Amino acid sequence: MKFAVIVFPGSNCDMDLYYAIRDGIEQEADLVSYKEESLDGYDGILIPGGFSYGDYLRSGAIASHAPIIKEVIRLANEGKPVLGICNGFQILTEIGLLPGTLTNNRQNRFICKQVELVVENNKTIFTNKYNLNEKIMVPIAHGEGRYYCDEETLWELNENNQVVFRYSQDVNGSVEEIAGITNKQKNVLGMMPHPERAIESILGSDDGLKLFKSMLETQKNGVQI
């Protein structure tokens, strides 16, 4: 399976993702510049964390107009897996592939710590290796991670099982402790916690590895979702 890791000016988790793919699940990965205009030949798109364009204007706002974005949208619409982590999640909401918005943490501070997540939906291409309601430890590192959406959107997210990860307790003021959501088609996942920083127990947790293994499993054997 061949992944593209999109690199924006200010991305800083791109190498962690590259490492998670190359060493974690032993698949191919390329670092692809935001200036590129083609993503032909890739089976999955990964949008890393960081501070694209210094978070100027709003996190993800300027990256959402980069040249590569049209291709990200095209592949998402074709059903290819697209995973945005942290700033990647913020970018996916700014380009409209995912509903809602990430804004300043309720406590108005940057938070960097290990948190417990609950797997709320394990019938997705990103989570089929987890058990339903499995509790996993994954780090967060964000200042603008408070998920916000209107009530109608929230109702739809719950109705369609689009909430994939929730924090097991309130960490940043997100509505209903939402930590990660998919689009309706379930091929685009955005999450604030960093599974790519949790792929080896020596670094505190390897609970994130199953997310990448799930994507590989789907590609190899298909998964009923």
Add this chain to the structure above:
Amino acid sequence: MILVKIYVTLKDSVVDVQGEAIKDATHTMGYPGVSEVRMGKYFELKFDDSTESLEKDVDEICDGLLANPNIESYRYEIAEEA
């Protein structure tokens, strides 16, 4: 040159955590009468005089970039400049 002044503010339904921190600072400064602070963003865009469909352009720029319609609203003024 046409000058457009754009104000982007958080919708009332969204908690303004930066505004809260600023309000706390005003109290520390000795102004306990400040009961609320809402923080926003201000932009000045200059357009060529020849720009047609100015308001349509400004709306598109606001909706597509300067404001996030999920959490923010915007208003603007158009002023001629020498």
